[in-house]
Amino acid sequence: MRSFIFATLPARVIFGAGSLIQLPAELHALKAKRALVLCTPEQRGLAARVSDILGAAAVGIFDRAVMHVPVETAHEACQVARSLEADCAIAIGGGSTIGLGKAIALDSSLPILAIPTTYAGSEMTPIYGITEAGLKRTGKDLRVLPKTVIYDPELSLGLPVHMSVTSGINAIAHAAEGLYSHDGNPITKLLAEEGIAALGRALPQLKQHPQDPAARSDALYGAWLCGSVLGSVGMALHHKLCHTLGGTFNLPHAETHTIVLPHALAYNATAAPEAMSRIARALNASNAPSAVYDLAQQNGAPIALRDIGLKAQDLDRASELVMQNQYPNPRPLERAAIRALLQNAFDGVRP
Numbered sequence: 013m014r015s016f017i018f019a020t021l022p023a024r025v026i027f028g029a030g031s032l033i034q035l036p037a038e039l040h041a042l043k044a045k046r047a048l049v050l051c052t053p054e055q056r057g058l059a060a061r062v063s064d065i066l067g068a069a070a071v072g073i074f075d076r077a078v079m080h081v082p083v084e085t086a087h088e089a090c091q092v093a094r095s096l097e098a099d100c101a102i103a104i105g106g107g108s109t110i111g112l113g114k115a116i117a118l119d120s121s122l123p124i125l126a127i128p129t130t131y132a133g134s135e136m137t138p139i140y141g142i143t144e145a146g147l148k149r150t151g152k153d154l155r156v157l158p159k160t161v162i163y164d165p166e167l168s169l170g171l172p173v174h175m176s177v178t179s180g181i182n183a184i185a186h187a188a189e190g191l192y193s194h195d196g197n198p199i200t201k202l203l204a205e206e207g208i209a210a211l212g213r214a215l216p217q218l219k220q221h222p223q224d225p226a227a228r229s230d231a232l233y234g235a236w237l238c239g240s241v242l243g244s245v246g247m248a249l250h251h252k253l254c255h256t257l258g259g260t261f262n263l264p265h266a267e268t269h270t271i272v273l274p275h276a277l278a279y280n281a282t283a284a285p286e287a288m289s290r291i292a293r294a295l296n297a298s299n300a301p302s303a304v305y306d307l308a309q310q311n312g313a314p315i316a317l318r319d320i321g322l323k324a325q326d327l328d329r330a331s332e333l334v335m336q337n338q339y340p341n342p343r344p345l346e347r348a349a350i351r352a353l354l355q356n357a358f359d360g361v362r363p
Contacts, residue, residue, distance in 0.1 A: 148259020
């Protein structure tokens with residue numbers, strides 16, 4: 013076995029159906045008394061439920077979280093937190109809301125308590141992303157890592173099937189790239205394969221039975237593991253592509269990950285055979301890129317970038333942006349091959 017370094021991130025995880033009721037005790041453990049609750053406009057009802065559970069410890073709700081964390085929204089949320097003298101932010105929702113919480117933490121060092129209702133996995137990472145002037149800037153800072161994460165599968169029962177599938181494949185992307193990360197290790201590989209397998213079992217079941225509590229629990233468990241991989245090792249081409257497409261062209265985050273992943277895997281397949289073998293095994297398939305594509309297509313997710321808002325004339329610009337700022341990837345970045353990858357993802361070709 014080759015030498016490796018494994019660094020454990022500080023995290024406290026509460027997992028289980030009905031675990032939202034433990035929120036007041038967890039807030040107390042953080043020594044916080046004035047919590048600002050964050051959500052998207054669509055999840056205002058869930059935020060109000062959190063506020064009711066906390067009573068006087070909830071000092072307000074900020075319900076304007078949006079995709080890709082525009083810098084203007086981040087500044088507004090920080091100002092609200094300061095005006096309310098909040099000493100903690102509670103982010104309930106998916107990657108957009110948790111990303112907003114991270115932006116507040118980056119600016120103010122307020123502790124974040126995350127309550128995920130999707131499978132994005134952002135809550136397990138010190139990675140943040142903020143979009144300014146059409147470009148998404150990402151970075152790592154331990155200040156943005158949520159201090160506590162409450163995983164309550166009951167909160168995801170209402171997540172529409174379409175969003176469940178794309179969010180789940182978004183999580184799979186974290187684990188898949190973790191398997192060929194330049195700084196991966198045997199521990200993160202175990203987490204990655206188990207996370208992919210859990211989501212591979214859960215998503216087809218949720219397509220047939222969206223209210224299945226066991227499948228919801230499996231999906232959230234898989235998302236936790238995949239997010240832990242994302243927080244522990246570096247990502248590669250797939251995440252660079254998705255940050256470029258999302259931040260510059262304002263494409264929906266989970267759908268973009270879902271569409272791009274099989275093509276990014278196909279690009280790296282010959283350079284990362286062990287990773288491809290593990291992904292295929294986790295999905296009970298023989299070919300990793302095709303298995304991920306089929307998981308999306310057979311469960312109703314979009315498979316072509318042209319169907320989620322990208323224009324054909326955007327492809328050249330996207331490939332140019334991806335080629336900037338080289339970073340570790342199993343296969344070197346080749347301009348013509350990247351352009352072909354984006355074309356295949358645009359057309360929805362099965363790899």
